[in-house]
Structures are given as structure tokens and as C-alpha cells.
Amino acid sequence: MSQTESPEPGEDRLDWAIRTCRERGLRRTKALQELLRVLIAAERPLNLTELESAPELSDQCDRVTLYRLLSRLEERGIVRRLGFRERAAYFTFCYPGEHHDYLICTDCGKIESLSLACPVEALEKQVMADTGFSGLYHELEFFGRCPKCAIPA
Amino acid sequence: MSQTESPEPGEDRLDWAIRTCRERGLRRTKALQELLRVLIAAERPLNLTELESAPELSDQCDRVTLYRLLSRLEERGIVRRLGFRERAAYFTFCYPGEHHDYLICTDCGKIESLSLACPVEALEKQVMADTGFSGLYHELEFFGRCPKCAIPA
DNA sequence: GTACCTGCAAAACCTTTGCAGCATC
DNA sequence: GATGCTGCAAAGGTTTTGCAGGTAC
Numbered sequence: 001m002s003q004t005e006s007p008e009p010g011e012d013r014l015d016w017a018i019r020t021c022r023e024r025g026l027r028r029t030k031a032l033q034e035l036l037r038v039l040i041a042a043e044r045p046l047n048l049t050e051l052e053s054a055p056e057l058s059d060q061c062d063r064v065t066l067y068r069l070l071s072r073l074e075e076r077g078i079v080r081r082l083g084f085r086e087r088a089a090y091f092t093f094c095y096p097g098e099h100h101d102y103l104i105c106t107d108c109g110k111i112e113s114l115s116l117a118c119p120v121e122a123l124e125k126q127v128m129a130d131t132g133f134s135g136l137y138h139e140l141e142f143f144g145r146c147p148k149c150a151i152p153a
Numbered sequence: 154m155s156q157t158e159s160p161e162p163g164e165d166r167l168d169w170a171i172r173t174c175r176e177r178g179l180r181r182t183k184a185l186q187e188l189l190r191v192l193i194a195a196e197r198p199l200n201l202t203e204l205e206s207a208p209e210l211s212d213q214c215d216r217v218t219l220y221r222l223l224s225r226l227e228e229r230g231i232v233r234r235l236g237f238r239e240r241a242a243y244f245t246f247c248y249p250g251e252h253h254d255y256l257i258c259t260d261c262g263k264i265e266s267l268s269l270a271c272p273v274e275a276l277e278k279q280v281m282a283d284t285g286f287s288g289l290y291h292e293l294e295f296f297g298r299c300p301k302c303a304i305p306a
Numbered sequence: 307g308t309a310c311c312t313g314c315a316a317a318a319c320c321t322t323t324g325c326a327g328c329a330t331c
Numbered sequence: 332g333a334t335g336c337t338g339c340a341a342a343g344g345t346t347t348t349g350c351a352g353g354t355a356c
Contacts, residue, residue, distance in 0.1 A: 027310060027355050048345080065312055067346070083236025087321070088345065103284060114280065119272040120293065127267065127295055131256060136297035140273065143292070147285035180330050180335065201320080218337055220321070240346070241320065 006096055013040050013095055017078055024076040031061040035069050036078075036093070044113050045082050045090035045102070082139065084111065101140040107149035114142075159249055166193050166248055170231060177229040184214040188222050189246070197266045198235050198243035198255070235292065237264065254293040260302035267295070 005023070007016040017036045022028060034056045039046065046054075048070075052063050061069075070091050073079035082090040084104055090111070092100070103112040124136045158176070160169040170189045175181060187209045192199065199207075201223075205216050214222075223244050226232035235243040237257055243264070245253070256265045277289045 025310095029311065029355075031312075062313055063345095064314080064347085068311080071347095081238050083238045085234055085236040085242070089238070103280060103286060105286070106288075112284070116276065116280075119276065123269065123272065124295065127256060127269075128297070131265070132300035132303075133256060133258070133295070133297040134300075134303050135259075136295050138293060138295045140294075141292045142277065142280055142286070142289050144281070144286040144289035147287075150285075150287050178335095182330075182336065184337075215338055217322085217339080221336080224322095 013093070016095070017093070020078055021073070021076070024078075026072060026076070031057075031065055032069055034060050035066065035073075039079065039091065039093040042093075044111055045084075045092040047086070047088040047090050049088065051091070084141065101142070103142045103144070105146035105149055106143050107145055110146055166246070169248070170246070173231055174226070174229070177231075179225060179229070184210075184218055185222055187213050188219065188226075192232065192244065192246040195246075197264055198237075198245040200239075200241040200243050202241065204244070237294065254295070256295045256297070258299035258302055259296050260298055263299055 005020060007013075011019070014033075014036060017040065018028065018033065021032060021036075026032060035051070038051060038054045038056055048063060048066060051057055051066055057066065070079055070081075074081050074091075078094055079091050080094050082092060082102070084090055084102070086109065092113075099118060101114045101116050101118055103114055104110070118140065120138050120140060124138060128134065128136050158173060160166075164172070167186075167189060170193065171181065171186065174185060174189075179185060188204070191204060191207045191209055201216060201219060204210055204219055210219065223232055223234075227234050227244075231247060232244050233247050235245060235255070237243055237255070239262065245266075252271060253266045254269050254271055256267055257263070271293065273291050273293055277291060281287065281289050
């Protein structure tokens, strides 16, 4: 898994993303730029169907192209693939130094990003020491019922 | 999501599982008992292909039957379905009062169960208060490279 | 000009559903 | 005996691969 590089001063997210893609051997195609724009604007994980139906992408490139772009971005550490126990994978933009946890409604499937003071970072060191694993990172998901879904019963 | 019931004194895991299945309306079939036995013995999450090729199950029941059993068990809170960002779902036995976190090698895909003094429980209350979600539980996964995969490079 | 990227088609794979026959209660 | 469970077949989605043509470098 690649390391992410620090943004330069004054550089915004899209600029950082495009520069980093270039540095890691990707070509600056229209599809790539639009995909990054959509992912960054979303601020929450999106699956392929959601990405495909974004107006900026729907007539820009087809599903397979999106998959291949997302795979390349994932290999380069610019995007992260998430499970959420649904059939379709979710993808989220990774900006250096940022970490999100997620809150998912088990009824309606709604996904929110949380920016918690996450106590798990400290555990990572301990797990690395205990197990010999290296390059650890974590994903934390909360599942429950959102207020809207809790009303009926 | 169903609540799990407490085990009775002296009752082992398999007995608890079978009793709970019966109480929640499942029939005591050979396939169900073998599946529970395999899941409990595994002590780590298994996917359907792994379950299917377990000697106790391979000539006992087919893939579809396993799926349906696992779905019924999941609805009844006896089994939990996990994502792990792979294509196939993983299933793990849920014993009341136990919680596991997971450690997954991003190279070889090996999955280990961790029994951590997990600091996330305290956060659940805070997240419920902040967001209005109810019935929260969490899943925590660590990703990294296992010692064996770290050797080559 | 070369190497990579895109789009279309199709394959591979995992999951879900239908239905007749069988086992459990 | 009624109800639910099993096995086979097939459908429904998602993900992956092949290849000819186009685009970025």
C-alpha cells in the first residue's frame, strides 16, 4: 500500500489529488478529474452505482472505466475501499492526515461520516507490537437505527 | 436485530446455540447442528466457500442451504455477517457478552480475531447521544501486513 | 510514436429466489 | 399431517477481463 504525501501549502484537495495521481503514474484524463471532483465533493463514501449516476460522470464515462480508475486510485492510496456489509463496495477519498469513522443505519442503509477523537490510534501500536503486523491502519463502523427509522416501532 | 439471551450455568456454546435456535423457531436439523459446530470450532470468521469445504459440511448440505441457514442465524442474532472488503461475506458466531475485533493482512488476506480491551464501547454512548441513533454496536478492523508477507520486500 | 486509458462485450463470481420433495415437529 | 427445510436449477447483481480504438504524454 502506497504512502500518501503531504499537501503543499495552499494546495486544495483536488490539486493535491491530481498532483499525486500524476506523480504515481496516472494520466490526467477528463474521467479521472471528474471522478476525483465527485469523490471530494461527496464527503461520504459512494458506491459505484451512485458514482455512475452523478451528473458529472454519467455521460462522461461508463461503469467499467470508473472501476478501473477506482482500483488505480486505491492502489496508490488516494481512495479507500470500504465494505459496510452491503453487496456493493463503497469508495471514499483519502486526504493525508484525515481519518473517518462511519455510522450506518441497519434499516435504511444511510451512511454518515464521523470525525471522532478516535481512541483506536493508540491501540494500533499495541496491536503491531503484539502481532508483528506492520503498516497498520483501522476502520471503525458503528451500526444502529437512525432516528427516522426508529419512529415506526 | 434480536437480542441474545444469556447462557444458562454450565451450558456450553453449542448447547446455547441450539437451544437459542429452537427458542427462535428454527428446526433442529443435521445441517444446522453441523454448521453451528463448525462456526464455533473455527473461532474466526469464515466465508461461504470455506464453510462449504469443511469436511463436516461438504457432503452434508449444499451452498444454498448454508446461505439460508446463515441468514436465519443472522436474523436471530446468533451469527454476524462481516464485510472485510472482500467480495465474499464472512460469518462469525456471536456468543453473548463477547466482542471481537479483527486483524486482516492486506497482502494474503489472513484474518485473525483479536480480543482487545476495546475502548470503543465508551464511544458508542457518545455517538448515540450526538446522533440520535439507537441500538448501537460497532465493528473494528485493523489492516496491515502480516509478518510472513513482510519478508519479501 | 508509444504507452496508457476508454468503451463495449462478455465472463466470472457471489448472492438470492422458485419450486418440488423431504424431514422435523 | 402441517410447516418448515433441503437440493437443484436458474435468475439477479457486482466485479473482473479481453480487445480494438482513442488519448495523453
